[in-house]
Structure formats: structure tokens, C-alpha cells
Amino acid sequence: MHQSGTEPFLEMLAAERAAAPATLAAYTADLADCEASLLRQGESLDTASADGLRAWVSEMSTSGAARRTIARRISCIRQYYLFLLRDDRRTDNPAAQLDAPPPQRALPKFLTESEVVALIEAGTPPAGATPAERRRLILGRAALELLYATGLRISEMLALRRDSFRENTRMLLIRGKGGRERLVPLSDPARDAVQALLLEDKARASPWLFSGRAPAKPLTRQGFDKILAELGGRAGIPPDRLSPHVLRHSFATHMLAHGADLRTLQILLGHADISTTQIYTHVQADRLREIVQAHHPLGQSPSGQPADTAGPEPSAASDEKNL
Known part of the structure; x- marks a missing residue:
């Protein structure tokens, strides 16, 4: 040039x-x-x-x-x-009124409730598991229970310290994006899974709930991705449908499906703006349309197939960093 x-x-x-x-x-x-x-x-x-x-x-x-x-x-x-x-190379700016297209907000990927259950159950150590395999599965199950029960971001989960948990812990104080703090409730299954991990890791004396190979350091995102892929394989879920954020999206989608309101969901997810949370209403609308097309008599074509089940393919690409 x-x-x-x-x-x-x-x-x-x-x-x-x-x-x-x-x-x-x-x-x-x-x-x-x-x-x-x-x-x-x-x-x-x-x-x-x-x-x-x-x-x-x-x-x-x-x-x-x-x-x-x-x-x-x-x-x-x-x-x-x-x-x-x-730089005085021009006296005007021809790009001053140039309009960029609005970003296309894609729908996030999420798992079905039965898939989440299968994924969590895949973290149960089999009889005869080696110590390393046993710890990996117990850690994976605790992480999945936490992600699905609380909607935490992976960075928030990996930053959790061991002393944040007591046997009777019912709420977690989370420091999220921008230093914003929020309280999230801890479910009984998640608390039990965390206690199992704490017991398993007692001898490691790590300050982190999810410690890496070196107890003094937390588990890395890459390290957790490997564990998640292993659990996904055990549960029969393809790797391209799995990520920590998929668990967060699944939490939000299932909460909304079971009656949670957007304001509560916004607080639990730590979104600064409720407009970010509103994307999950589009996920629900898409799902409801599919149900109507599949089961309503007027939603069927003469061949007996749904008249139109085409809809936006859920994707986590463009807005995950905000969600």
C-alpha cells in the first residue's frame, strides 16, 4: 500500500x-x-x-x-x-457520518435439563477409579453443581477461596465484573458436592476451592476445559456444545422457564444492565414457538411435519463476554 x-x-x-x-x-x-x-x-x-x-x-x-x-x-x-x-493531511473527515450496522445479537447455547443432569452424574467416580481420576471427577462434579446452581462465570468460580465455604454456607458473596458484588444462594446439591471436594482435597491445604496441579495456584480455565470435555464424553454430549458459559446460559434459561422474573435473574447473573438479561426471553420465545409448531394442530403441515421449525440457531459467540 x-x-x-x-x-x-x-x-x-x-x-x-x-x-x-x-x-x-x-x-x-x-x-x-x-x-x-x-x-x-x-x-x-x-x-x-x-x-x-x-x-x-x-x-x-x-x-x-x-x-x-x-x-x-x-x-x-x-x-x-x-x-x-x-495531522493536517486533510481539512475534513469524510467518515464522520459513516454508520456501522448494529451488532447482531445471537441467542446463547444451552443444554436441556436432562443433559445437565447427565453431565453432573458423569462426575460420580466409578468403582476402581485411580486417586487422580477420583479427584478429577469429584472436582468436576462440584464445579458443574456450582455453575448450574448459581450461574457463576467461570472466572468467578475459579477465584473462589476455600475459606468461603462452611458446612452451613447458604449464600456466596461473589465479586463480579467491574468489582460489583452480589450474593447468590447455594443449593443443597451444590453444597454437598463442594463439601465432598473439600474433604477430598483436605491434605492439599490449598487456599483455593478449585486448586490446580500446584495446590498454591487455582485451577486454570484450560485445566477446567479438559475436565469438562471428559465429563461431556461420559455424558454423551459433543464438545462443541459444551463450555462453562453454556452452563451459565442453561442456568438462566431454565430459571426463566420455571418462573423466575428478569430482575431476579439479572441480580443472580450479575448483569449491570437488564437489557443483557433480556436475551433469555428471546430464547424462551423461540422454544415456545417450537413447542406450538410441534404440538398444535394448526402448526402441522399436510405431511404431518411441523409447518416451520426454522429459527435462529442458538449461538454463544457475540455476546458471551457480556452475558
Whole structure:
């Protein structure tokens, strides 16, 4: 790329914002994509017009580019023209009115209630289990009971200390995102599973409830993922349907299905904004539609099959970090 402003822009990102090589590579690709579109219109990157940039955005939309990709590229271009403006390379900002598409909120994945039960039961050590296998399964069961009973984030669960639990513990004080604290109730099965883990790990003398190979350190996210995959295999649940966040989504979805109100769910999940919690109402609406289509006489096609069971495939990709 030979346009006069791109190299100084990338140098600024590296020097002033400590942009990583991968970030610089992404910005370079985004600038190149915009430049290619502008050249087809007879314009250049540094002399682009607002109409030329709008045509570029329209091209991306019609080509089927993902909303997240379009939004990222527009963000890059906005920053680029602000740089040109501040560096006196341009007297105007053609990207000032460039609108990014709203992000597409995907529905989260969740397990059925019977699948959760099977997953938890998979944490029961079989007769003849080795000490290492026995501890791994007991730890896995305690983690699953906690995740499903409380809706904790995996980071919140792995940060739990051993001294947070007593035999009569009924509530847990959780410090979540932004340092916000919340109290979550502890179910009897979850408390029993935790007590079994505490007994199993008594000799380790770790300060952490879920300790890693070295007792002085907590279990890592990667370490737990391996245990979860093992339990999923025992329960017959494919790995691509399992993650700690799937347990959190399952907790929320099942709570709502059994009558919990959104405000209570928001508090339990530690969401700062109830609009984040409201995505689970869409999950429920989708499920209710499937039930009606499957069982209502007018929901059946002449062939006896549901008339239309197509709906958004649940996905945890775009909003998991907020959920």
C-alpha cells in the first residue's frame, strides 16, 4: 500500500497505542479493503469522499460480510481519517457520518435439563477409579453443581477461596465484573458436592476451592476445559456444545422457564444492565414457538411435519463476554 497517510497512521498505532502485530495486520487489511473499493470508484484512500466511503460500506453489505467485520472495518476507517485530520493531511473527515450496522445479537447455547443432569452424574467416580481420576471427577462434579446452581462465570468460580465455604454456607458473596458484588444462594446439591471436594482435597491445604496441579495456584480455565470435555464424553454430549458459559446460559434459561422474573435473574447473573438479561426471553420465545409448531394442530403441515421449525440457531459467540 503506497498511500501517503497509511504508514504514518500505522506507526502512530504502534508507538502511541502499543498496538500488537496482529492488530496492525488487521488494520492494514481493513485499509486495503477500503482502498480497493475506492480505486474501483476512481478515488483514492487519502482523497476519498463521503459518498465513496458509503459505497464501500454498501459493497460490504451486499457481499455478505458479517456485521462484526463491517463494524470493525468502519472503526478502522474512522480512526484513519481522524488521524489525517489531526495531522493536517486533510481539512475534513469524510467518515464522520459513516454508520456501522448494529451488532447482531445471537441467542446463547444451552443444554436441556436432562443433559445437565447427565453431565453432573458423569462426575460420580466409578468403582476402581485411580486417586487422580477420583479427584478429577469429584472436582468436576462440584464445579458443574456450582455453575448450574448459581450461574457463576467461570472466572468467578475459579477465584473462589476455600475459606468461603462452611458446612452451613447458604449464600456466596461473589465479586463480579467491574468489582460489583452480589450474593447468590447455594443449593443443597451444590453444597454437598463442594463439601465432598473439600474433604477430598483436605491434605492439599490449598487456599483455593478449585486448586490446580500446584495446590498454591487455582485451577486454570484450560485445566477446567479438559475436565469438562471428559465429563461431556461420559455424558454423551459433543464438545462443541459444551463450555462453562453454556452452563451459565442453561442456568438462566431454565430459571426463566420455571418462573423466575428478569430482575431476579439479572441480580443472580450479575448483569449491570437488564437489557443483557433480556436475551433469555428471546430464547424462551423461540422454544415456545417450537413447542406450538410441534404440538398444535394448526402448526402441522399436510405431511404431518411441523409447518416451520426454522429459527435462529442458538449461538454463544457475540455476546458471551457480556452475558
